Amino acid sequence: LQVDLWQPSSPIHIVEGAVADVRVPQNTTRSLLPYLQQANIQYTILISDLQQAIENQTGGRSHRNRRSLSGYNYEVYHSLEEIEDWMHYLNRTYSDLVHMFSVGKSYEGRPLYVLKLGKRSRPYKKAVWIDCGIHAREWIGPAFCQWFVKEALQTYQTDPDMRKMLTQLYFYIMPVFNVDGYHFSWTNDRFWRKTRSKNMRFHCHGVDANRNWKVKWCDEGASLHPCDDTYCGPFPESEPEVKAVAHFLRKHRKQIKAYLSFHAYAQMLLYPYSYKYATIPNFNCVESAAYNAVNALQSAYGVRYRYGPASSTLYVSSGSSMDWAYKNGIPYAFAFELRDTGHFGFLLPEMLIKPTCTETMLAVKNITLHLLKKCH
Amino acid sequence: DIDDVGHKYYLELELEDVLDKDRTVNCTAEVLYHLGSKNSAPDVQVTVQGELRSTEEADKEFYNWIRSLEKELVAENIPDSHGNVPPELEPIHLLAWVASGYVIWQNSTENTKFHLAQVKHVKQVKRSDEDLQFDFVVLLHEMVSQEVLPWQVTLLWHPQRGARVSQS
Numbered sequence: 008l009q010v011d012l013w014q015p016s017s018p019i020h021i022v023e024g025a026v027a028d029v030r031v032p033q034n035t036t037r038s039l040l041p042y043l044q045q046a047n048i049q050y051t052i053l054i055s056d057l058q059q060a061i062e063n064q065t066g067g068r069s070h071r072n073r074r075s076l077s078g079y080n081y082e083v084y085h086s087l088e089e090i091e092d093w094m095h096y097l098n099r100t101y102s103d104l105v106h107m108f109s110v111g112k113s114y115e116g117r118p119l120y121v122l123k124l125g126k127r128s129r130p131y132k133k134a135v136w137i138d139c140g141i142h143a144r145e146w147i148g149p150a151f152c153q154w155f156v157k158e159a160l161q162t163y164q165t166d167p168d169m170r171k172m173l174t175q176l177y178f179y180i181m182p183v184f185n186v187d188g189y190h191f192s193w194t195n196d197r198f199w200r201k202t203r204s205k206n207m208r209f210h211c212h213g214v215d216a217n218r219n220w221k222v223k224w225c226d227e228g229a230s231l232h233p234c235d236d237t238y239c240g241p242f243p244e245s246e247p248e249v250k251a252v253a254h255f256l257r258k259h260r261k262q263i264k265a266y267l268s269f270h271a272y273a274q275m276l277l278y279p280y281s282y283k284y285a286t287i288p289n290f291n292c293v294e295s296a297a298y299n300a301v302n303a304l305q306s307a308y309g310v311r312y313r314y315g316p317a318s319s320t321l322y323v324s325s326g327s328s329m330d331w332a333y334k335n336g337i338p339y340a341f342a343f344e345l346r347d348t349g350h351f352g353f354l355l356p357e358m359l360i361k362p363t364c365t366e367t368m369l370a371v372k373n374i375t376l377h378l379l380k381k382c383h
Numbered sequence: 384d385i386d387d388v389g390h391k392y393y394l395e396l397e398l399e400d401v402l403d404k405d406r407t408v409n410c411t412a413e414v415l416y417h418l419g420s421k422n423s424a425p426d427v428q429v430t431v432q433g434e435l436r437s438t439e440e441a442d443k444e445f446y447n448w449i450r451s452l453e454k455e456l457v458a459e460n461i462p463d464s465h466g467n468v469p470p471e472l473e474p475i476h477l478l479a480w481v482a483s484g485y486v487i488w489q490n491s492t493e494n495t496k497f498h499l500a501q502v503k504h505v506k507q508v509k510r511s512d513e514d515l516q517f518d519f520v521v522l523l524h525e526m527v528s529q530e531v532l533p534w535q536v537t538l539l540w541h542p543q544r545g546a547r548v549s550q551s
Contacts (some may be wrong), residue, residue: 083465084464084465086496097421144531163388193464197464197501198500198522198524198531199503200529200531215529230528235528235530236528236529236530236531237528237529278412322526349498349499351462351466352399352498352499352500352524353500353524354462354463354464354466354500354501355466356462356465356466356467357465357466359465
């Protein structure tokens with residue numbers, strides 16, 4: 008039987024009549040307490056759950072705490088390792104609502120993790136796909152994905168909308184799409200955007216993961232030069248990350264009714280097309296969903312988002328995931344460009360994570376509830 | 384469209400004071416992009432309709448603080464990766480914006496959209512005259528190409544004389 012001695016400082020000082028404080032793991036109490044009783048040693052339990060006590064104390068201010076939903080700090084940016092540990096934790100702890108799986112491996116061999124969220128209420132449920140961090144430097148994206156999961160798990164019992172969402176739908180959440188790039192933006196270059204695949208002929212690395220999809224690939228708004236930040240790649244789905252997610256979405260295309268991709272920055276809610284100036288067939292449904300979502304978002308702090316087809320609202324680009332998802336039969340395909348509009352740009356301060364995520368939640372819930380009302 | 388000259392834009396703008404969000408001021412501007420604009424900056428004329436907030440006291444405080452430093456000020460990564468700016472470096476951040484404004488103006492066409500992404504490096508250079516001199520390396524993000532590129536720019540500043548770019 009081993010104990011962690013908290014008082015006195017050394018076993019030499021343990022004498023009859025003196026007080027000793029010990030800490031034991033939960034399962035050890037089963038053997039320790041009877042032992043003390045048998046030995047006629049009086050005891051009092053001072054702290055019955057040490058983990059909880061620590062979390063209560065450090066919860067809000069703790070920087071790298073990933074042990075529990077309430078202990079994890081959702082208002083700071085987390086490294087890839089921290090996010091993966093967090094996903095593993097949720098997978099273990101909320102197994103009735105969360106299922107973590109991998110869709111493949113990145114160029115540098117990292118697993119591509121996705122969380123499947125939702126109540127296993129019926130055999131076949133429609134789904135919503137959400138990805139964040141296609142572009143490495145857009146850190147507010149992964150921060151939002153984590154926030155979304157937190158909100159879902161924390162409010163599913165108390166919020167009727169969230170309960171409805173998780174009961175009637177599954178959510179596939181990919182907190183970091185471009186894992187290699189994201190890691191690189193933490194260790195080497197904060198403004199890295201692309202993947203980290205090596206190029207055969209040039210010294211430059213990486214492909215723009217949002218120009219690599221097989222939809223009017225490498226037409227306008229993408230570059231054929233490997234050193235450019237909008238490099239479309241040597242061929243469509245050349246990037247293992249893109250190929251893996253495309254494979255998953257193709258396989259589940261009948262189930263997935265909405266595709267949401269989170270980027271930064273511009274404060275926009277975009278829908279297809281990016282590659283051309285044209286109106287989508289289900290324009291009325293999509294446009295009204297966007298209009299309502301943007302208004303819902305604005306209701307939080309008054310922040311205004313522009314919305315519309317990507318080509319005319321932002322710029323023309325080809326090979327984007329949103330256009331591809333739409334072409335693949337997903338009726339609602341959106342790309343969010345989160346805060347801000349250039350003041351901090353990619354370096355959005357951590358203290359703006361909470362308001363950004365709070366308002367964006369309203370938009371996402373709004374789109375989801377709109378989806379459930381069948382307007383495809 | 385102005386034949387053989389270029390494209391002229393007439394703008395009505397509302398300026399918001401970053402440091403005093405409720406404060407706005409209207410202004411009008413005329414911007415002329417020259418044909419074949421790769422080589423020359425657009426012509427800009429601005430008229431501010433109203434008054435800008437006086438910053439005399441804060442200017443003086445900052446000026447005196449820099450002048451009192453024994454060693455020249457040197458700083459990097461403003462804001463840092465997590466978006467934080469130490470409060471005493473906020474004025475440097477603001478001056479970097481001014482300096483970036485000049486570089487952006489010089490390099491803008493009808494197909495670019497620049498923002499200051501980060502002040503990579505700033506070094507104060509002591510001068511014999513009364514101006515403060517800051518040598519900046521700023522990272523500018525261009526929205527269409529998505530490139531983030533470094534630019535060198537030297538800014539001179541004085542509380543009464545204002546900001547001037549020395550070379551870029």
